[in-house]
Structure formats: C-alpha cells, structure tokens
Amino acid sequence: MKCENIRDRFPDYLTGDLEPKAKAEFDAHIAACSACGEELRRLSEIWTKLGVLPAEQPSAALRDRFYTMLEGYKDGLEAEQSKAAQKPRFSFSFRQIRLRRPAFQFAAAAVLVVAGLAGGYGLSRSGGRVSRLSREVESMRGMMAVSLLQQSSSSERLRGVSYTSQLKEPGQGTLDALLLALDNDPNVNVRLAAADALYLFASNPEVKEGLLKSLARQESPLVQSALIDLLVVSREQRAVQALKTLIGGEKLRPEIKKKAELGIQQLSF
Amino acid sequence: MNDNRLMEDVRDGRVEKLAILFERHHVALFNFFLRLTGNRAASEDLVQDVFTRILKYRATYQGEDRFAVWMYKIARNAHIDYLRKRKETFPLDEQFDEAHSPEPAPEDRVVREQESALLARALAKLSPKKQEILVLSRFQNLKYREIAELLDCPIGTVKGLVHRAIQELGDIYAKLSNEVCRHEV
Numbered sequence: 491m492k493c494e495n496i497r498d499r500f501p502d503y504l505t506g507d508l509e510p511k512a513k514a515e516f517d518a519h520i521a522a523c524s525a526c527g528e529e530l531r532r533l534s535e536i537w538t539k540l541g542v543l544p545a546e547q548p549s550a551a552l553r554d555r556f557y558t559m560l561e562g563y564k565d566g567l568e569a570e571q572s573k574a575a576q577k578p579r580f581s582f583s584f585r586q587i588r589l590r591r592p593a594f595q596f597a598a599a600a601v602l603v604v605a606g607l608a609g610g611y612g613l614s615r616s617g618g619r620v621s622r623l624s625r626e627v628e629s630m631r632g633m634m635a636v637s638l639l640q641q642s643s644s645s646e647r648l649r650g651v652s653y654t655s656q657l658k659e660p661g662q663g664t665l666d667a668l669l670l671a672l673d674n675d676p677n678v679n680v681r682l683a684a685a686d687a688l689y690l691f692a693s694n695p696e697v698k699e700g701l702l703k704s705l706a707r708q709e710s711p712l713v714q715s716a717l718i719d720l721l722v723v724s725r726e727q728r729a730v731q732a733l734k735t736l737i738g739g740e741k742l743r744p745e746i747k748k749k750a751e752l753g754i755q756q757l758s759f
Numbered sequence: 760m761n762d763n764r765l766m767e768d769v770r771d772g773r774v775e776k777l778a779i780l781f782e783r784h785h786v787a788l789f790n791f792f793l794r795l796t797g798n799r800a801a802s803e804d805l806v807q808d809v810f811t812r813i814l815k816y817r818a819t820y821q822g823e824d825r826f827a828v829w830m831y832k833i834a835r836n837a838h839i840d841y842l843r844k845r846k847e848t849f850p851l852d853e854q855f856d857e858a859h860s861p862e863p864a865p866e867d868r869v870v871r872e873q874e875s876a877l878l879a880r881a882l883a884k885l886s887p888k889k890q891e892i893l894v895l896s897r898f899q900n901l902k903y904r905e906i907a908e909l910l911d912c913p914i915g916t917v918k919g920l921v922h923r924a925i926q927e928l929g930d931i932y933a934k935l936s937n938e939v940c941r942h943e944v
Contacts, residue, residue, distance in 0.1 A: 501918040502918070505902075533925050540897050546789065546799070548785065548786065551803070552806060552807065555807050556806075
C-alpha cells in the first residue's frame, strides 16, 4: 500500500477506529516504512500529550444559574398553558340561536351542563399537569442534592445541603441523606449545615427520630449546640431524656451542659 | 434513559428533563469552550447560552442525530456569536492578538505542569477551525463522522484537517519548547 493511503489512516489510528484488517495492513506498512513510522510517532506523541490538559470544573454559580433559568422557563410555560386552558376555543353569540320550544331549551341546557363539566375536567387536568411539572423539578432538585451530598469535596457537599433548603417537600431519600451527613460527614461545617437544613423539616417524625439518635453520636460542641436548638424547637418530649443522657456524658463541655439543661427546662414548660 | 429520549421529552414539554442533560454534559461543554476561548467566565456564559438556546429551539429537535451532535451544533453557533461580539468590542489589531493568545488565567492554572501550559499555548496558536476540530475529536468524544455532520463537510475533509492540525500543533509545541529552553539557559 502507498504511503499516501497509510497517512490518510493516521486520524483513525489515533482514535483507535481502524478495523482489524486495515490495522494489520497499517502495522505492516509502519514496520517497513521509516518515514511513515517517524511521522506517526510524532503525531502520536502530540496526540497523547494532549491528554495532559486537565479537565477543569466550572464554578458552582453555573449550576445555580442553569436551575434558575430552567425554573423561570418552566414557570413561563405553565403560565402559558393555564392561559391557553382558560381561553375559549371558539366563540359565538347566544343571540344567534333562538330556542323556542321547551324541549330544545332543555336539551340545550343539558348540552351546556355536559360542556361545563368537560371544561372543568379539562382545567383540572391542566392544573394536574402544572403540579406534576413542579413535582418533577422538585424531585430533580432532590436527586441533585443527594448526588452532591455524596461527592468527595466538602464544598460540593455543602452545596448539596443548601439545595435541600430549596425543596418544599423533600423525599425520604433526601432527608435520609441529610441525616447521614449530620451523623457521619467528616467536615464539621457540612454537619452543621445539615443540622440547619433539617430545621425546616423538624416536624417530620423520621427526622425527629434521626435528630434524637444523632445527638448521642455528636462530639463537636458546635453541632451539639445546633441539635439542642433543633430538638427544643421541635417540642419533642423524648428529647428531655436524650438531653439528660447527654448531660450525663463525661466529655461534655460546660457551656453545652448549660445549654442542655436550659433546653430541658424549655421543653418542660 | 438515553440523551435522545430525554431531549425528545424536553421537546414535547417535559422541560424539567433538561436538568439531566445539563448534569451529563455541562462540564464537557465548559471544557470545550474553555479550550477555545481560554476564558472561564466567558465559557460559563456560553454553557448557559447553549442550554437557553436548547430550550428556545427545542421544538426543532428531530431526534435523528445523536443529541451530542445537535448540542455541539448549538454550541458552535453560540461560540461564533461570541467571537462576533468580540470583534465588535475589540479593534481589529487587538482582536487578532486576542484570538491567538488566551487570557492568562487558565494558563496560570495549568502552569503547575509546564507541559500542559505549553500545550495550551500551542493550541491557542492554531487557527480557530483547527483548534475546534482538534478539541472536538480529542476531547469531546465525537466520531469523525459526527464532526463531519456537525461541520457539514465530507468526512475526508475532517480527517485531513485533524491530521494537519496535529502536525501543526506538534511544530508549534516544539518551537515553544525550544524558546522556553533558551530562556532558561
């Protein structure tokens, strides 16, 4: 095969797209032709070198901007759909029809009732669609938050926590991920942020349960303090026992002990 | 669910599905723009621009192309508009320099490795067309067939351009390396 034909195949060789038969011919030529071999070596070298160019990460602001844009677009779409659903499809004047006979009048009334019911059903279906869209974006955000909470970078996990605060009704998976972060995250800032985020959902029985269990596991005074506040706000009576157990602990700092005692008093009012 | 199905859902009104496409592609797109512009802020703006355009033109998605090919068509247009705006902003002579040397910020970031810094500089010295074709084939995981479709040209032209772009990049890189060596001596 001619050198020219072989050189035409260099790009496919570089991306590993040569068929086995073509690759065998190619290899045989390269082994025998020093000029093509030398050119291929130079091209391969620079092609491989390009791999050292690092893949950069965009800033966190990009993701926030995207979700804001998407929600704005969705809101606009929903507004349009609601408007379209309310707009009559056709119009006519009732004066155009004059029904004199009672039987016709009755039939016309029945038609109008049926049309009204159908219209109402259509509107409620449209409303259902709007709320379904909102639920889906909500669930997408929830998934995002859970995925961010599993990242190795603590700043990503912090962002995951902040995402949960934008959820109106987080799913159990999101709440579990927050409780897990509160219990196990190696970074105290993430644990603290998780405690703050759970404040919004402290009325959820499973969150209450998780907070009670977490109190015994926490060693950082900052997180202990945040949890005491949370339990007091949630008016969870079982917290009294949990706070007493905390006070009985050996390593507890005096200021936290004081706060826990105050918490017991507030819960007993 | 594959990208094409997701985009079909977006086209048909389930626009929230765009979030999954964003999560799958935004980093690759950001790096595509970063390698072409050398400017982080502009690259982020361009990524946002692409997703805004996807929503705007969602009704035109046919579902025949691989989604990535369609998305990069939009990305190219966004980049062309960006270059056009820069032409309006910068006088011609400055603009020529700008186009051939990216802003220093990304270079600083890669300076940890002299090799990658040199490569970034060398890449920036290629013509925009060669830069683009090299970035698409080497980093964006697109097949030559798809790039040909994207650029609306025969596949042989794409392969020829890739070949020449690598050759030229190698020459520029060797020249820059020699300059650095002379400088250090």
